[in-house]
Amino acid sequence: MRTKKYMLSESQMPTAWYNIVADMPNKPQPPLDPKTGKPITEEAMCRIFGEELVRQEFSTERYIEIPEQVQELYKIWRPTPVVRAYNLERALDTPAKIYFKNEGTSPAGSHKPNTAIPQAYYNAKQGIKYLATETGGGQWGSAMALACQYFNLDLRVYMVKVSCQQKPYRKLLMNAWGANVIPSPSDTTKAGRDVLAADPECAGNLGIAISEAVESALAHGEDTRYCLGSVMNHVLLHQTVIGEEALRQMEMAGDEPDVVIGCFGGGSNFAGIGFPFLRRNLTEGKKTRVVAVEPESCPKLTRGEFFYDYGDTAGMTPMMPMYTLGHKFQPTAIHAGGLRYHGAGSIVSQLYKDGLIEAVAVPQLETFAAGMLFANSEGIIPAPESTHAIAVAVREAQRAKEEGVQKTILFNLSGNGMIDLYAYEQYFAGKLQDGSLSDEEIRQAIENSKLRVNNR
Amino acid sequence: MRTKKYMLSESQMPTAWYNIVADMPNKPQPPLDPKTGKPITEEAMCRIFGEELVRQEFSTERYIEIPEQVQELYKIWRPTPVVRAYNLERALDTPAKIYFKNEGTSPAGSHKPNTAIPQAYYNAKQGIKYLATETGGGQWGSAMALACQYFNLDLRVYMVKVSCQQKPYRKLLMNAWGANVIPSPSDTTKAGRDVLAADPECAGNLGIAISEAVESALAHGEDTRYCLGSVMNHVLLHQTVIGEEALRQMEMAGDEPDVVIGCFGGGSNFAGIGFPFLRRNLTEGKKTRVVAVEPESCPKLTRGEFFYDYGDTAGMTPMMPMYTLGHKFQPTAIHAGGLRYHGAGSIVSQLYKDGLIEAVAVPQLETFAAGMLFANSEGIIPAPESTHAIAVAVREAQRAKEEGVQKTILFNLSGNGMIDLYAYEQYFAGKLQDGSLSDEEIRQAIENSKLRVNNR
Numbered sequence: 001m002r003t004k005k006y007m008l009s010e011s012q013m014p015t016a017w018y019n020i021v022a023d024m025p026n027k028p029q030p031p032l033d034p035k036t037g038k039p040i041t042e043e044a045m046c047r048i049f050g051e052e053l054v055r056q057e058f059s060t061e062r063y064i065e066i067p068e069q070v071q072e073l074y075k076i077w078r079p080t081p082v083v084r085a086y087n088l089e090r091a092l093d094t095p096a097k098i099y100f101k102n103e104g105t106s107p108a109g110s111h112k113p114n115t116a117i118p119q120a121y122y123n124a125k126q127g128i129k130y131l132a133t134e135t136g137g138g139q140w141g142s143a144m145a146l147a148c149q150y151f152n153l154d155l156r157v158y159m160v161k162v163s164c165q166q167k168p169y170r171k172l173l174m175n176a177w178g179a180n181v182i183p184s185p186s187d188t189t190k191a192g193r194d195v196l197a198a199d200p201e202c203a204g205n206l207g208i209a210i211s212e213a214v215e216s217a218l219a220h221g222e223d224t225r226y227c228l229g230s231v232m233n234h235v236l237l238h239q240t241v242i243g244e245e246a247l248r249q250m251e252m253a254g255d256e257p258d259v260v261i262g263c264f265g266g267g268s269n270f271a272g273i274g275f276p277f278l279r280r281n282l283t284e285g286k287k288t289r290v291v292a293v294e295p296e297s298c299p300k301l302t303r304g305e306f307f308y309d310y311g312d313t314a315g316m317t318p319m320m321p322m323y324t325l326g327h328k329f330q331p332t333a334i335h336a337g338g339l340r341y342h343g344a345g346s347i348v349s350q351l352y353k354d355g356l357i358e359a360v361a362v363p364q365l366e367t368f369a370a371g372m373l374f375a376n377s378e379g380i381i382p383a384p385e386s387t388h389a390i391a392v393a394v395r396e397a398q399r400a401k402e403e404g405v406q407k408t409i410l411f412n413l414s415g416n417g418m419i420d421l422y423a424y425e426q427y428f429a430g431k432l433q434d435g436s437l438s439d440e441e442i443r444q445a446i447e448n449s450k451l452r453v454n455n456r
Numbered sequence: 457m458r459t460k461k462y463m464l465s466e467s468q469m470p471t472a473w474y475n476i477v478a479d480m481p482n483k484p485q486p487p488l489d490p491k492t493g494k495p496i497t498e499e500a501m502c503r504i505f506g507e508e509l510v511r512q513e514f515s516t517e518r519y520i521e522i523p524e525q526v527q528e529l530y531k532i533w534r535p536t537p538v539v540r541a542y543n544l545e546r547a548l549d550t551p552a553k554i555y556f557k558n559e560g561t562s563p564a565g566s567h568k569p570n571t572a573i574p575q576a577y578y579n580a581k582q583g584i585k586y587l588a589t590e591t592g593g594g595q596w597g598s599a600m601a602l603a604c605q606y607f608n609l610d611l612r613v614y615m616v617k618v619s620c621q622q623k624p625y626r627k628l629l630m631n632a633w634g635a636n637v638i639p640s641p642s643d644t645t646k647a648g649r650d651v652l653a654a655d656p657e658c659a660g661n662l663g664i665a666i667s668e669a670v671e672s673a674l675a676h677g678e679d680t681r682y683c684l685g686s687v688m689n690h691v692l693l694h695q696t697v698i699g700e701e702a703l704r705q706m707e708m709a710g711d712e713p714d715v716v717i718g719c720f721g722g723g724s725n726f727a728g729i730g731f732p733f734l735r736r737n738l739t740e741g742k743k744t745r746v747v748a749v750e751p752e753s754c755p756k757l758t759r760g761e762f763f764y765d766y767g768d769t770a771g772m773t774p775m776m777p778m779y780t781l782g783h784k785f786q787p788t789a790i791h792a793g794g795l796r797y798h799g800a801g802s803i804v805s806q807l808y809k810d811g812l813i814e815a816v817a818v819p820q821l822e823t824f825a826a827g828m829l830f831a832n833s834e835g836i837i838p839a840p841e842s843t844h845a846i847a848v849a850v851r852e853a854q855r856a857k858e859e860g861v862q863k864t865i866l867f868n869l870s871g872n873g874m875i876d877l878y879a880y881e882q883y884f885a886g887k888l889q890d891g892s893l894s895d896e897e898i899r900q901a902i903e904n905s906k907l908r909v910n911n912r
Contacts, residue, residue, distance in 0.1 A: 003532050007463070076459050076539075076835060083532075087606075105561060107835045109874065146835050150543075169625070172877040175884060176831055375632055379532060379563045379602050418565065418874045421628040428631060 002086040006249040008079040014244035015066055017237045020275045020347060022062035023282040026354055028233070028346035031318035032308060034456055040318045048214060048226050049234075052122040056234035064237065070118045073150060074241065077106045077113075082249035082410075087377035089397070096400035096407040097255065098393055101246045101273060102380070103414050108173070110383065110415030111269045112143030112229055115238035119227045120147035130224040132217040134158040134184065134209030137337025138170025139383070139415060140229030145179035158184040158212040161204035163337055169419045184209040191215050191314040206341055207313030207327055214316045230266025230338075231311060231320075231345040239272030242412060247276050250410065257288055257410035259396055263388035264292035264301065264359070265339040267348040273412035278356065291358045292348070293388040295339050295367070297435030298331045300324055301352055301359035305446050309343055309453060319453065322349040325442060326449025332435035334364050335423035336384040338414075342445075360392055363434035367391045368427040371417070383415035384423050458542040462705040464535040470700035471522055473693045476731045476803060478518035479738040482810055484689070484802040487774035488764060490912055496774045504670060504682050505690075508578040512690040520693065526574045529606060530697065533562045533569075538705035538866075543833040545853070552856035552863040553711065554849055557702045557729060558836070559870050564629070566839065566871030567725045568599030568685055571694035575683045576603035586680040588673040590614040590640065590665030593793025594626025595839070595871060596685030601635035614640040614668045617660035619793055625875045640665040647671050647770040662797055663769030663783055670772045686722025686794075687767060687776075687801040695728030698868060703732050706866065713744055713866035715852055719844035720748035720757065720815070721795040723804040729868035734812065747814045748804070749844040751795050751823070753891030754787045756780055757808055757815035761902050765799055765909060775909065778805040781898060782905025788891035790820050791879035792840040794870075798901075816848055819890035823847045824883040827873070839871035840879050 021027060030039035045054040056064060066074070085098040103111035123131060131153050135141030141157040148155040157174055161183040164171050174181050184204045185192040191211035195202050202208075210228070217226035228235060243260075250257060260277045262270035270292045280286040294301055300323050310327040311317035324343035331340040344352070351357045371387030373394065374380065382390060389411040400407040417424070426432050477483060486495035501510040512520060522530070541554040559567035579587060587609050591597025597613040604611040613630055617639040620627050630637050640660045641648040647667035651658050658664075666684070673682035684691060699716075706713060716733045718726035726748045736742040750757055756779050766783040767773035780799035787796040800808070807813045827843030829850065830836065838846060845867040856863040873880070882888050 003528055005466075005531060007465070009463070010461075072459055075461060107837070149832050149835065168881075169874070169877045172881050173837065173874070176828070176837055176877065176880050177835075178832065372632070376605050376634060379605060379633075381563070381629065381632055418625070418629070419877075421625045421632065421875075424632050425624075425628050 004084040004086065005081040006252045007081055008245060008248055010075055010079070012248060013071070013074070013079050014241055015071065016063040017066060018240040018244060018276050018279060019059055019061055019064055019237055020278060021060050021233065023279055024350065026350055028350045029321040031320050031346070034315060034319050048217065050119065050123040050126050050128060050225050052126070053119060053234045056237055057232060067118070067121060070121050073117050079245050080105050082246055082253065084253065085378055088374060091373060091377045092394065092397045092401070094397040094401045095405070096397040096409055098397060099250070099253065099257070099410045100413045101242060101410065103242060103269065103412060104380065104383065104416030108139070108143040108146050109418060110139040110143065111239060111242060111272060112140050113146055114241055114272065115229065115235045115268065116143040116147035117150070118238050120151045120153055123225055123227070124151035124153055128153065128223055128225050130154045130220055131227050132156045132213045132220070132224065133227045133229065134206065134213040136160050136163060136206040136340055138163055138167050139338055141179065141181070142170055142173045142177065144227065144229065145174040145177035148179065149177050155179040156216060157181045158186065158209040160184055160206060160209050162333065166422065167419065173419070184212050186212060189215040191316070205313065205330060210312035211314035211316050214312065230268040233345065233347055235268050236271035236275070236345060236347060239268045240275050242269070242272035243274060243276030246273060246410065255408050257408045259289040259291060259409050261291045261293060261389045261392050261409065261411040263339060263385045263414060264294045265385065266341050267345045269412050269414035271348065274357065281356070289358060291360060291392060293392045294359065294361050295334055295336055295388060296361045296363045297334050297437060298325065298340055299361040300342060300344050302361045303442055306349060306353055307450065309449060311343065315452065315456065321346050323352060326445040328449045328452065329445035334435050335420065335426070335432070336388060338385040339388065362388055362391045363436060364432055365434055368432060370394045380413070381417040381421070382413055383417045384420050386414045460540040460542065461537040462708045463537055464701060464704055466531055466535070468704060469527065469530065469535050470697055471527065472519035473522060474696040474700060474732050474735060475515055475517055475520055475693055476734060477516050477689065479735055480806065482806055484806045485777040487776050487802070490771060490775050504673065506575065506579040506582050506584060506681050508582070509575060509690045512693055513688060523574070523577060526577050529573045535701050536561050538702055538709065540709065541834055544830060547829060547833045548850065548853045548857070550853040550857045551861070552853040552865055554853055555706070555709065555713070555866045556869045557698060557866065559698060559725065559868060560836065560839065560872030564595070564599040564602050565874060566595040566599065567695060567698060567728060568596050569602055570697055570728065571685065571691045571724065572599040572603035573606070574694050576607045576609055579681055580607035580609055584609065584679055584681050586610045586676055587683050588612045588669045588676070588680065589683045589685065590662065590669040592616050592619060592662040592796055594619055594623050595794055597635065597637070598626055598629045598633065600683065600685065601630040601633035604635065605633050611635040612672060613637045614642065614665040616640055616662060616665050618789065622878065623875065629875070640668050642668060645671040647772070661769065661786060666768035667770035667772050670768065686724040689801065689803055691724050692727035692731070692801060692803060695724045696731050698725070698728035699730060699732030702729060702866065711864050713864045715745040715747060715865050717747045717749060717845045717848050717865065717867040719795060719841045719870060720750045721841065722797050723801045725868050725870035727804065730813065737812070745814060747816060747848060749848045750815065750817050751790055751792055751844060752817045752819045753790050753893060754781065754796055755817040755893070756798060756800050758817045759898055762805060762809055763906065765905060767799065771908065771912065777802050779808060782901040784905040784908065785901035790891050791876065791882070791888070792844060794841040795844065818844055818847045819892060820888055821890055824888060826850045836869070837873040837877070838869055839873045840876050842870045
């Protein structure tokens with residue numbers, strides 16, 4: 001029985017976020033205004049998002065300083081540990097070394113506060129009083145609720161209706177932190193009412209909830225903005241604090257990862273762990289593999305297409321250049337709610353297009369099996385999202401054994417699964433399925449979405 | 457907005473537990489064999505508990521070394537932070553400084569693994585294959601399930617039936633870590649069957665669950681032992697790792713607590729934070745106040761009587777000298793499941809009798825109000841048990857303000873409340889009550905229990 005965790009002191013914490021756009025050989029293409037088909041202006045974006053966040057969205061500076069107050073609040077739980085998973089290695093009988101970065105130690109239980117806190121900070125600084133957002137699995141909504149507490153901001157969260165029912169604790173957590181949670185689709189927005197008119201029993205999805213949150217924020221007035229927990233450049237930027245720490249910690253461990261793995265929904269935890277390692281590939285000629293892991297039921301990178309698509313179901317957001325299954329794609333009800341999103345952000349999509357990152361799709365049952373193996377060996381219940389990264393770490397370790405080679409693996413444990421235990425119950429009861437998709441299903445979702453985009 | 461957390465490095469972690477018995481002016485009286493009325497022998501105890509644990513139970517050595525393997529496993533989440541609660545101080549507008557030790561960062565979410573791990577370790581080392589235990593709120597059961605995973609021990613947990621229903625996530629957590637959870641009272645033991653015969657609808661309580669777990673362990677054979685998460689001397693001993701760390705951390709902070717506060721159920725987290733500070737009172741002439749906080753609905757220290765009583769409902773355990781409401785006392789269904797126990801352990805009882813520690817009873821609604829204040833200012837959802845310590849920290853801070861004096865407060869946050877959010881839901885819905893007791897109710901419970909003890 002061995003265990004080793006690598007901890008930074010607070011004085012070793014990063015003081016800047018890393019903006020990978022500065023080092024990309026091909027910059028991401030700009031978001032387009034759906035009305036004009038032209039690149040959207042910063043001014044137009046500022047009606048939706050906080051000003052400083054929009055500036056970051058368009059920035060090409062390599063490093064952006066983390067405001068002192070954000071650094072201060074990060075210290076509530078940061079720096080987070082990097083752990084050598086000796087017990088998992090032993091369980092797999094592998095020559096590979098496995099490390100994980102544990103982002104599940106935040107008060108909200110996931111990496112989401114890394115961006116929730118700066119988003120609340122910048123909005124509050126600008127004088128904004130109200131924020132609206134949406135949440136699927138509830139990780140983002142609860143992180144944002146936590147952050148809004150620190151800055152006395154009122155928060156309204158549109159939560160996918162089926163998640164409200166399946167994850168009552170997540171809703172309670174948001175309530176405990178003072179947020180107003182509205183099951184989506186709701187009758188509080190036109191987008192919600194339209195959906196309900198067509199299907200009164202609609203269980204909701206992230207695309208609809210985004211539409212509702214954006215509409216609600218725009219309707220509420222000048223002191224209100226919208227905020228988002230993934231996909232956007234500024235969100236990915238804030239999450240790089242994960243990888244910046246991990247770089248220093250791997251150095252402490254005297255080790256060098258051959259492969260860095262993150263689960264992939266909209267890209268926030270993946271970018272967080274991956275981009276600082278990619279910087280070394282792009283600027284120092286290193287060759288670290290950086291792997292995004294998506295569910296087989298939502299395989300936008302491995303089986304989607306690259307085109308300009310909406311970020312939401314109703315088509316209210318700017319159009320973004322992305323690998324997507326189409327904004328009309330309706331993912332099946334897998335338990336990794338945070339990975340059920342139809343598209344990848346523009347930076348990750350461009351990196352993937354340029355062959356600078358890898359992607360793998362994993363079936364749900366394999367991810368839960370890997371999650372249990374991890375829980376039983378390392379003693380931490382992983383979030384269903386994070387089990388995707390674990391599953392690929394396990395595959396890599398098994399391959400190292402088969403090939404008889406040494407290998408160093410680092411994955412990001414994006415969150416703990418304490419509030420997701422109902423999912424494990426269903427897994428134990430044999431009620432979960434992989435939710436894999438046929439080529440025809442994917443083709444249809446993409447065609448339908450393209451049709452809508454082209455006829456806008 | 458400020459935050460400051462004091463972290464030890466792993467090399468600064470304590471390597472020995474502190475046994476307060478060595479320094480007590482009056483040693484605790486011995487447990488008695490209920491059959492003979494004479495002090496129970498170590499040999500008799502060894503039929504129930506692991507050998508090394510029994511040795512520790514009777515030890516008068518001041519320090520007991522923490523085995524290397526236990527130190528290793530502690531490092532999975534230890535050392536835990538001491539945090540200066542600046543935001544809570546500001547919310548209270550108090551001149552007092554408030555610090556808390558955060559034991560909610562363990563994989564099980566509470567301080568319980570501090571003793572679960574050594575208990576599993578010593579039993580495994582002795583060749584034991586199976587363990588039986590009970591759990592009320594589920595914190596202890598899940599910690600023990602975690603610990604048993606590390607040492608390949610099979611675990612059976614008798615979980616109070618009403619908790620199984622109220623806290624399904626706790627049960628799932630134990631299942632995820634491989635434990636067999638049986639709702640108590642059950643038909644797997646004579647103790648359980650007797651209770652069910654008298655009342656088939658019985659919701660269970662900790663006393664009954666202990667009876668079932670002890671009976672089950674004794675019946676199962678030579679490779680099986682029983683284990684307990686509080687009350688006993690060896691359990692309190694293991695928890696002193698909390699206070700030993702906190703001593704060093706307060707030194708780092710350059711501060712000296714005037715008062716150290718822990719919630720009080722069977723005494724484990726209270727002793728954990730308090731005993732190392734008491735050592736300085738006993739051996740160095742310091743005068744730190746050490747305060748145990750119990751619920752008004754289970755006020756064994758503040759309103760119980762000191763006599764030899766059973767640890768369980770069925771009267772299967774040795775008789776212990778303790779402040780107790782009587783083993784027949786049935787606490788009301790407050791949400792701090794870990795504090796719903798009729799008696800205090802023999803060490804804490806002796807210390808209280810000798811005026812070396814203080815005790816306060818707090819009503820449930822005040823504790824939840826304090827818990828919400830803490831959640832909203834410090835961003836951590838506290839376990840319902842821990843809200844008792846917070847409530848008294850708040851009282852102390854308010855008193856400092858009224859009196860216009862400087863004061864330094866340290867409390868133990870024994871666990872986080874992520875899996876206890878249903879309790880907050882009930883609090884929000886106005887469904888909780890204080891559960892305070894009349895003098896007559898207490899008198900009757902004590903008299904009934906004494907009658908049973910005397911007629912054994």
